[in-house]
Amino acid sequence: xxxxxxxxxxxxxxxxxxxxxxxxxxxxxxxxxxxxxxxxxxxxxxxxxxxxxxxxxxxxxxxxxxxxxxxxxxxxxxxxxxxxxxxxxxxxxxxxxxxxxxxxxxxxxxxxxxxxxxxxxxxxxxxxxxxxxxxxxxxxxxxxxxxxxxxxxxxxxxxxxxxxxxxxxxxxxxxxxxxxxxxxxxxxxxxxxxxxxxxxxxxxxxxxxxxxxxxxxxxxxxxxxxxxxxxxxxxxxxxxxxxxxxxx
Numbered sequence: 001x002x003x004x005x006x007x008x009x010x011x012x013x014x015x016x017x018x019x020x021x022x023x024x025x026x027x028x029x030x031x032x033x034x035x036x037x038x039x040x041x042x043x044x045x046x047x048x049x050x051x052x053x054x055x056x057x058x059x060x061x062x063x064x065x066x067x068x069x070x071x072x073x074x075x076x077x078x079x080x081x082x083x084x085x086x087x088x089x090x091x092x093x094x095x096x097x098x099x100x101x102x103x104x105x106x107x108x109x110x111x112x113x114x115x116x117x118x119x120x121x122x123x124x125x126x127x128x129x130x131x132x133x134x135x136x137x138x139x140x141x142x143x144x145x146x147x148x149x150x151x152x153x154x155x156x157x158x159x160x161x162x163x164x165x166x167x168x169x170x171x172x173x174x175x176x177x178x179x180x181x182x183x184x185x186x187x188x189x190x191x192x193x194x195x196x197x198x199x200x201x202x203x204x205x206x207x208x209x210x211x212x213x214x215x216x217x218x219x220x221x222x223x224x225x226x227x228x229x230x231x232x233x234x235x236x237x238x239x240x241x242x243x244x245x246x247x248x
Contacts, residue, residue, distance in 0.1 A: 201228030
């Protein structure tokens, strides 16, 4: 079969360039107007044609479409010209050749070979992953696991205690949590921003105190639950801050 137009066989079904087809059919109207008009005949984007952007000769991007051979065949029939009839017959012959038992078998073998290669690559990847994971496990095994420590405890903890886990003082730790948009201060007490409230991360404890002048008073103290402690661990880790116990 003489090649009247370049055909792309790398996709699931053969396609041709809409711009190439426009030129070969000697269409007088501009490409965009013509293709928009052709698309109105019930063709669907993502099924019959696929948009793509290419560099034009002037250096500016130009829109083209990969058109299925079936759509190209029907477009040729719409043109009602000698060129249209010629290319329509070409696409009919191409479809016949594409659907012969030999071509179907060839495509099936090609797909099978791709699947085998993909499986080989996957196996190699998993093998290397297992090797890397074993190295990581060997490196981390001597260290105590901070998360395990959290999960084993059910009690409330003070910010000072958590800050110590990260090698910080309570003041610096609270400042870091404020910078990360977790908490703010109200009346001397650190409270969570609304997006974190109601998540079970903290508990407010009322503490009875005696002022220096002998006057009794109460203050509110924020304490972290183990759920909140785990939340802080994940959030701080995502920002490059890990407990002392996990540092190399």
